[in-house]
Amino acid sequence: MAPKVLVSDKLSETAVQIFRDRGIDVDFMPDLGKDKEKLAELVGQYDGLAIRSATKVTPTILEAATNLKVVGRAGIGTDNVDKEAASKKGVIVMNTPFGNMITTAEHAIAMMFAVARQIPEASESTHAGKWEKSKFMGVELTNKTLGVIGAGNIGGIVCDRARGLKMKVIAYDPFLSEEKADKMGVEKVELDDLLGRADFITLHVPFIAGVTENILSAENLAKTKKGVRIINCARGGLVDEAALAELLKSGHVAGAAFDVFAEEPAKENPLFNLPNVVCTPHLGAATTEAQENVALQVAEQMSNYLLTGAVENALNMPSVTAEEAKVMGPWIKLADHLGAFAGQMTDEPIKAINILYDGVVAEMNLEALNCSVISGIMKKANPDVNMVSAPVIAKERGIQISTTNQDKSGSFDGYIKVTVVTDDMERSVAGTVFSDGKPRFIQIKGINIDAEVGAHMLYTTNEDVPGIIGTLGQTMGENGVNIANFTLGRSEVGGGAIALLYVDEEVPAPIRQKLIETGLFKQVKPLVFDV
Structure with a gap:
């Protein structure tokens, strides 16, 4: 019997046709996701559920989804999916992490232009029959200094576009190496340096409580250059909006452009109705091309999984075959723990990751294990990273990955040793899997231990x-x-x-x-x- 997929959000007809062309029975109900009772009534019939943001995959929905094997989110954000509940139910959650990078970066550039030239206010004034040419005196972007907070996938595109506009680009990113910054043509700086020098500041980091949360706090905003303009098309909660509003009123900050807000949908906000503040309703990924790209990608990924068992861009499952997963599961978990240990212990930019596989583990799917190690390391900077996207991010950041496998060389049947290299140090951690299937740390910085995780x-x-x-x-x-x-x-x-x-x-x-x-x-x- 052919697998059945329910599309409960507005995906393109082309994406729906991909399911049909692959021999999958698909029902296209683009408004069903808004009716949680009806969705719960019908979802039990399906092997796959393709969604955007309108469908909320809650524990109640998952409990009713008795046959569900995979949820595919057309887009990167999966806040509308209870991933823990899905994992407990054995349901894979996939997303499409790279389909809207260009669109989001272009929106940030557009917002920068809009606030620099006061385009929304000038347009409204002109529509009202006023001709206030002298009122809207803007500033050029050429030769201005752009401070980019977060130089990963989207931030890197913004850096490239800004250099094309003849801006001087400085970037703050703890995981950006000097070599990578040189290749990008940007100057790597510390946050305080960026705050004091930038004419424009744009944010491109994920929201991480206690880490990037309010990275532009009242204290940090006070360190900015007078006349700065601030753009946020990344995530709400990165900027203290009330403190920014006061600095806009005082004239210290010349303008701001926000696509995202601490509370969404944003019905009220301290930034609303202030002069020279441009606001849009979370449009970063809202282009025809981006929406089409992520829809096509999720249809292909779900089809591949349902027909062949291949797992791509999964947020709660390693990319391994069903046969491998039975043997490799504990080792995949160990690899993630070792990476997480190394990542949390390393604050400097990482230049290289060296992974040693010894004994029985050296005969396994090392590519999947590598991905798990790298994912564990990168989670400190980006909690949304997964086993597929982590190696891509590491490559973009110029991190060199090396793997060594060897025959059994010690008292353990097998072990994994992870070493991270920075400009100033090397840090290593090793672990194994005991017969009970539980991962253990067995060595840290060359010191032998035996620690449960x-x-x-x-x-x-x-x-x-x-x-x-x-x-x-x-x-x-x-x-x-x-x-x-x-x-x-x-x-x-x-x-x-x-x-x-x-x-x-x-x-x-x-x-x-x-x-x-x-x-x-x-x-x-x-x-x-x-x-």
Whole structure:
């Protein structure tokens, strides 16, 4: 029997035809996604569900989707899909991460022009029969300094377009290497430097709570050059909108152009109705070409999976065959943990990632394992990264990937060792999978350990002196932090030592500071793993 797919949002007829041409039974109901009760009633008949943003794939919908195998989102954002619930149900969630990059970058450039020349206000005035030529004095982009916060896929396109406009481009991106910046023709700078120099600032980073959240805070906005113009076509929540509104009113900020807002749909906002503020309703991906591209891509990806089992751009499953997944599942998870450890421990731009496979794991699908390692590393910068997009992002950032496989060389049947290289250091971590199928860390910075992986962990470094265990245990206990597992290791007697604590919840910053203030610890770092 042919697989059945339900298209519950407005995909193009061409995309729907792809399903038919591949022999898939498809029902095109473009308004069904807005009716959650009717969707829940019908979804159980289908193997695949193709959506845009109108359809909300909630636990209730997934519970009713008794035959569902794959959800395909035409676009990059999957906030409307409960990925945890989908994973528990064994439903693959796919997206199309690269279909709208150019469109979003072009919108940022268009918004920059609009705010530089006050085009919306001038248009409204002229439509009203006024001829206020002297009122709308703009500024040129040529020879101005553009500060790009986030020089990844979309930010990189903006950099290229801005250079074509003869702008001087400076970029802040912790994962941008000097070599990559040189190739892009941009100057890599720190954030404070960018804030003080840029005539225009455009944001192209994902929203990450506590990391990029309010990256343009009131404090950082106050550091900007007087007369700056700020563009945000990335994500809401990256800018303190109330603080920006005050700086616009005072004249410190000359203008702003926003396509995204902290709360959407945005019915009210501090930026609304201010002079020289251009606002659009999240139109970054809203072009005919982009919508067509992502629709065609999702139809091809879903068809490939339903007909051949091939997995592309999956957010909750590694890109491996069904046969491989049975054996490789624990090793895929280990590879992700090792990458996540290395990524969270590395703040400098990464130049290279070296991966060693030993023993039984060296005979597996190393490409998939590599993707899992790289994905784990890149998640710190972009939590939406997946096993397919991670290698592409790493390549674009100029990161060199090398792989070595060797016969069994130690006491373990197999292990993986990941080393990240920056301009100033190398950091390595190794792990294995025990017979119970659980990943374990077995070596950090050359120090042998045996540590279970937990969702929340605390990593410390210190000299091998008495009192470390007591200080850690007492500090955690006095502050109500429960330790599930405690692992120590040292290079030699009296030499460098490490501790890895598996705790029930993240250790708050004040408690970590107390450990630093004892003078016993060189480093105290919280780590988070997707277990």
